[in-house]
Amino acid sequence: MDAYLLSQYVLSGLVIGLIYSLMAIGITFIYGIMKMINWSMGEFYMIGSYVQYALLATVLGWDLWYLALPLAMASVFLLGIVVQRFLLRPMYLGGLERRDEYATIITIALMVLFRNLAIVLGGPNQFSPKDYARATSLLTLPISGNRMVALVGTVVLLLLFYVLTRKTWVGRAFRGAAQNRVGIQTAGVDVLRLDMLAFGVGVALAAAAGALLAPDFLVYPENGAISTFKGFEIIVIGGLGSLMGSVVGGLLLGLIEALGSVFLSPGYKDLYGFVLLLGLLAFRPTGLFGERERTV
Amino acid sequence: MLNALRTFLLAAVAAATLAVPAFAQAPIKIGVLTPLSPPGDAAAGQFIVRGAKMAAEEINGQGGVLGGRKIELIVEDDAGTPEKGAAGLRKLVSQDHVVAVVGQFHSSVTEAVQDLAEQLKVPVFLTQASAKKLTEKHLTYTFRTHVIDPDRVTLWNKWIQQQGFKRVAILAENTDYGVGLVEETKKQFASMNVKADLKTIIFDRAVVDLTPQLLEIKNWKPDLFINVGIGTPMYLISKQAYDVGLVPATPMLISYDAPARPEYWKNLGEKGTYATFIVYYHPTMKLTPRGEAFRTRYLEQFKEQPVYGGLNAYAQVMLVADAINAAKSDKPDDIVKALLGTKFTGWNGTVAFTRGEGPYWQQWTPPMLFLQYGKPEQPFTEAKIVYPPELKTGDLMMAPKR
Numbered sequence: 001m002d003a004y005l006l007s008q009y010v011l012s013g014l015v016i017g018l019i020y021s022l023m024a025i026g027i028t029f030i031y032g033i034m035k036m037i038n039w040s041m042g043e044f045y046m047i048g049s050y051v052q053y054a055l056l057a058t059v060l061g062w063d064l065w066y067l068a069l070p071l072a073m074a075s076v077f078l079l080g081i082v083v084q085r086f087l088l089r090p091m092y093l094g095g096l097e098r099r100d101e102y103a104t105i106i107t108i109a110l111m112v113l114f115r116n117l118a119i120v121l122g123g124p125n126q127f128s129p130k131d132y133a134r135a136t137s138l139l140t141l142p143i144s145g146n147r148m149v150a151l152v153g154t155v156v157l158l159l160l161f162y163v164l165t166r167k168t169w170v171g172r173a174f175r176g177a178a179q180n181r182v183g184i185q186t187a188g189v190d191v192l193r194l195d196m197l198a199f200g201v202g203v204a205l206a207a208a209a210g211a212l213l214a215p216d217f218l219v220y221p222e223n224g225a226i227s228t229f230k231g232f233e234i235i236v237i238g239g240l241g242s243l244m245g246s247v248v249g250g251l252l253l254g255l256i257e258a259l260g261s262v263f264l265s266p267g268y269k270d271l272y273g274f275v276l277l278l279g280l281l282a283f284r285p286t287g288l289f290g291e292r293e294r295t296v
Numbered sequence: 297m298l299n300a301l302r303t304f305l306l307a308a309v310a311a312a313t314l315a316v317p318a319f320a321q322a323p324i325k326i327g328v329l330t331p332l333s334p335p336g337d338a339a340a341g342q343f344i345v346r347g348a349k350m351a352a353e354e355i356n357g358q359g360g361v362l363g364g365r366k367i368e369l370i371v372e373d374d375a376g377t378p379e380k381g382a383a384g385l386r387k388l389v390s391q392d393h394v395v396a397v398v399g400q401f402h403s404s405v406t407e408a409v410q411d412l413a414e415q416l417k418v419p420v421f422l423t424q425a426s427a428k429k430l431t432e433k434h435l436t437y438t439f440r441t442h443v444i445d446p447d448r449v450t451l452w453n454k455w456i457q458q459q460g461f462k463r464v465a466i467l468a469e470n471t472d473y474g475v476g477l478v479e480e481t482k483k484q485f486a487s488m489n490v491k492a493d494l495k496t497i498i499f500d501r502a503v504v505d506l507t508p509q510l511l512e513i514k515n516w517k518p519d520l521f522i523n524v525g526i527g528t529p530m531y532l533i534s535k536q537a538y539d540v541g542l543v544p545a546t547p548m549l550i551s552y553d554a555p556a557r558p559e560y561w562k563n564l565g566e567k568g569t570y571a572t573f574i575v576y577y578h579p580t581m582k583l584t585p586r587g588e589a590f591r592t593r594y595l596e597q598f599k600e601q602p603v604y605g606g607l608n609a610y611a612q613v614m615l616v617a618d619a620i621n622a623a624k625s626d627k628p629d630d631i632v633k634a635l636l637g638t639k640f641t642g643w644n645g646t647v648a649f650t651r652g653e654g655p656y657w658q659q660w661t662p663p664m665l666f667l668q669y670g671k672p673e674q675p676f677t678e679a680k681i682v683y684p685p686e687l688k689t690g691d692l693m694m695a696p697k698r
Contacts, residue, residue, distance in 0.1 A: 005515050012507045029625060126336030126528050128563045135539055144539035185459075213420050216539070217504045218563065222334045262506035267498050269508055 009258040011141040017254020019147075019154050023231035024238065024246040025161065026205035032178040032241045033198035036091070036103035041206050041231060042224025044112035046074050048207025049214040049223060050118060053127050062130040069153065069211050076207035077200040077209060083110065084199035089192055112183055118221035127219040150212035157208055158247065164201075165243070173200060178241065198283065206231075233273050237280055239290025248288060252276070324361060324626045326352070326616055327388035328609070329381065329400030329409065329690045330423070335501065336376020337401060337527030339557055340605050344370055344399045344423055347606030349519065350593065351613035361620045367613070370394055374526070376401075378408035385409050389416045395626050396421065400610040401605070403427035403472040403528070410438045418628045419635065421612045424552075424605055428480065429474045432655045437628075439635060439649055441608055441615075441642065441660045443576060445473070449480040451574075451664050452549060453488050454523070455683045459692060461520040463493045465513045467533055468524035469501040477524050501529055506536050514542040524551045531563050534571065542568035544570035544695030553577075553604050555669065556676045565672065570695040572668040572682060577644075578605040579677045581663075586614065587643030601677055608662070615640040615647060668692060 023045060024139040030038050038044075051072040052065070060068050087110070091102040133145025165171040177194055185191050209227060217223060234253055238245025253273045260272030280287065328348045330341040352367045360366045370392045374381035381402075388394045397413065398421040400406040406425040413420040414435050420640045422440035426448065428516030431440050456464060466481060468474035478496045485494055495516050497509050510533070512519065516561060521542060525534045530550060537543045550573035553559065560568055579601050583591060590610050594602040615635075620626055623634035635658075640647045642660070666683035667676075670693050 002515070005511065008511050008515075009508055012511065016505050016507070119333050124333045124342075125559055126339075126563055128531070128533055128565075130565060135541075142541045144536075144538070147539070216535065218528060218535075220334055220528060223504070226502060258508060261512070265497075266509040266512050270500055270503060 006262055008139045008142075009262045010255060011260025012143075012291075013254035013256075013261075014251055014255070015138070015141075015143065015147060015151050017234075017250040017252070017257075018211065018247070019150050019250075020227060020230040020253070021099040021247050021250025022137055022154050022157060022205050022209045022212075023227045024234035025243055025251055026202040026243055027228075027231050028235045028243065028246050029174075029205070029239075030199055030202035031235075033174055034088075034103075034195050035181075036088070037107070038099065038199075038229075039104065039107040040110040040114060040204065041203070041237055042226075042228030043111050044076055044080065044203035044206040045210035045224035045227050046118060046219075046221065047114060048210030049203075049219045051075050051207070052211035052214050053129050053219045056129050056259070057127075065129065065132045065149075068262035069208065072211040073208050077204040080200035080203035081143050081196050082156075083203075084196045087201065089195070089211060090194060092195075115221050121187075122219075122221070124221065129215045129219070131215055140270070144216055146213075146215040150209075153208065153212045157205065159167030161201075161205070161243075166237075170194075170197065172287070230273075233277055236277055238286055242291075245287055245289030252288075306468065313365050321365055323366040324620060325368045325392055325394040326613060327372050327385075327392065327394035327397035328369055328371045328399040329374050329384045329388060329397050329420075329618070330371075330609075331374035331376040331405070331527075333375045334528065336374060336405075337554070338376075339559060340401050340424060340527070340554075341373070341399070343557070343603045343605040344401065344609040346598075347590075347602070347610035348398060348609065348613045350590065350597075350606075351610040351617070354590075354593075355614070355617045361617050362624065362626065365626075367617060369613075374400075374402070374405050374409070376405060378405050381405035381409045381410050384420075385412050385416070385420070389413075389418050394418065395620070395628050396616045396631060398609055399423050400425045402657045403430060403476065403549040404522065406430050407472060410435055413437045419616075419632050421616070423608050423612060425473075427476045428655045429472070429476070430655075431659045434651070437632060439658045441612060441647060441662070443661050443664055444655045444659065445476050445480050446484070446655065447486050447661060448551070448574065448664065449477060450488070451666075451684070453484050453490050455487075455549075455666060456490055456492055456520060458683070458685070461492055463495070463516070463518045464520045464522065465495040465518035466497070466522040466524055467506070467509055467513060468496065468498050468522075469526060469529050470498050471501060471526070473526060474498060474501075474509045474524045476665070499529075501525075504532055506533055510537050510540045510542055511601075514540055514546075518546055520547045521548045522551060523548055526552065527554070530554055534564055535567055543567075545697065547572060549573070549666070555679075557603055557665075558600060561673050569669055569672050569674075570693060572666055572692065575604060575665050575667050576662040577602070577607055578665055578667070578681065581644060583644050584641050586641050587611070590643065601698075604662075606636060611643040611647070612625060617643065 052068050087106050105235040132149040150151050174191050234249040238249025256272045256276045257269050261269050320401045330344045332341040352369045356366045372384035374384050396419045400422045401424045403425045419437045426445050428445045525533045548571050553575040555573040618640050619631045619634040622638045623630040648662045665681050667679040668682045669679050681687050682692045
């Protein structure tokens with residue numbers, strides 16, 4: 001095997017794996033706080049890409065993509081808050097008792113609703129923003145400027161997210177809620193309001209992924225499907241509820257897909273992640289960084 | 297009370313009397329079953345619907361069929377998936393009572409639809425579904441007025457020989473269309489004695505990151521790259537092949553006519569330059585009076601050149617109407633008989649359905665041309681015809697080094 005080609009595959013896998021981990025962090029963050037799976041995560045990714053495209057095509061112009069990105073994230077953050085407040089909050093009876101099936105039904109319904117709304121409002125065709133930057137190279141890998149921007153954007157957002165959860169008061173509250181939703185209420189935190197914020201932040205991360213990848217992966221009503229797919233794969237590999245697991249899981253998934261493409265066949269790229277996932281579940285059912293939940 | 301009852305009965309009798317001629321003039325319904333949402337090639341479906349609607353308007357404007365009955369189109373979205381295609385056809389036949397269905401685009405969908413059409417005994421028309429096996433099954437109710445894959449492959453093999461390409465790579469989606477083209481190319485490379493190496497990779501149509509596949513192809517150093525994606529995958533391949541540096545340094549042939557559509561440049565920008573693509577219609581073509589009238593009306597209405605899918609769907613609705621008139625009946629079996637026994641005017645020639653050998657069963661084939669864009673945002677009308685030699689308006693241009 002040509003070492004040059006191998007390095008290209010590995011780099012390409014790590015880059016896309018890290019970008020997908022943004023999606024995984026959104027899913028796992030919402031799960032960690034609210035203890036629910038958001039099945040419509042891909043649709044928030046899709047909405048992020050549409051908002052980004054619409055802002056660039058109509059208001060900002062193609063060069064101001066870096067302004068459109070936070071605006072797209074903010075719009076989806078607000079949408080997430082509205083969804084949580086009016087559609088998901090009734091899941092909790094008295095702030096504690098949770099009806100899990102409720103969240104599943106609501107988020108699957110939202111998935112169908114958002115996809116169809118995208119078709120009604122934007123039509124069924126693909127759109128593509130103009131390139132964010134010119135093609136470049138990352139060590140041995142020729143890479144599109146968009147992918148490079150997405151990579152840098154992902155690293156910046158991961159750092160900001162780390163600061164938010166580790167260095168701020170609200171971050172401490174998030175971590176407290178993730179550990180014990182009853183305990184955090186005894187400390188005077190309105191956990192339902194915290195949920196609203198957590199859901200908004202989680203879906204805004206998905207929107208960021210959608211906006212960053214829009215020029216490379218296009219904007220169309222079903223564009224969130226594959227990244228949701230990858231996001232769920234990553235959180236199972238990394239461990240549900242673990243933020244570190246999401247990043248490591250993303251990198252590992254990218255790497256496995258790359259190596260499988262080199263040594264087996266690039267035609268079955270998506271199969272290798274599932275083989276890893278199944279193998280891992282057999283030996284470590286909680287994933288790499290997940291912990292077995294203990295309840296009293 | 298008695299008076300009221302009498303009035304009611306009289307009104308009912310009058311209404312029933314009036315309803316008889318109305319029923320006699322009931323419209324004849326034709327279904328348009330085509331992709332109008334993802335994962336299907338929804339843009340193609342929209343052009344198909346556009347052409348079919350223009351045909352219905354034209355027929356109705358000229359007094360309809362069978363001495364005054366109007367044509368009513370019922371449009372259904374198959375979303376490019378076999379299950380939605382089958383459900384759509386069932387609805388069109390059992391609920392809407394259509395007499396024929398046009399608009400089939402994706403071969404995988406058509407395969408499900410045509411088997412069901414055989415059971416439901418309603419003719420289906422393949423507008424842009426080109427897999428060989430669709431007409432090779434020799435089904436009674438399947439008619440195609442589009443190219444078939446072996447002809448497409450024969451043409452690109454001849455082009456490969458003429459250009460002297462020595463290493464040809466194909467990246468194809470895992471649909472009946474993509475897999476069929478790969479298999480056919482392998483077969484014909486042997487039978488036509490094409491002196492070139494061939495590398496083929498088939499990918500899952502749902503995948504969006506094709507970088508590993510494209511890197512492998514790039515490192516194999518082909519001198520021709522064939523893009524066999526339909527709809528979104530075609531754009532993803534084109535974009536990402538440019539990003540990894542495979543194209544435009546290596547010439548790329550796109551397997552169908554999507555670059556002729558207005559959204560091509562919007563989606564690809566300069567990355568779409570130097571692409572060669574296969575079309576079945578070119579604005580410089582001489583059309584039949586029917587095709588010419590359509591082109592003129594289309595230009596007036598939409599201020600752009602018609603796209604082949606629209607032309608073909610238009611011609612298919614027109615020929616169903618002609619078949620209904622020839623059969624003097626709106627029964628699907630009578631329409632099938634008329635389709636087999638009559639010659640029709642298509643958009644660029646006379647259409648006749650014969651039951652030939654292999655895939656040439658109830659099949660009519662339009663011409664094929666290879667076009668190339670030589671500069672960014674070049675209008676479709678200005679793209680050079682680079683193959684076949686007898687129609688050529690320019691040579692294949694190689695891209696300057698980036």
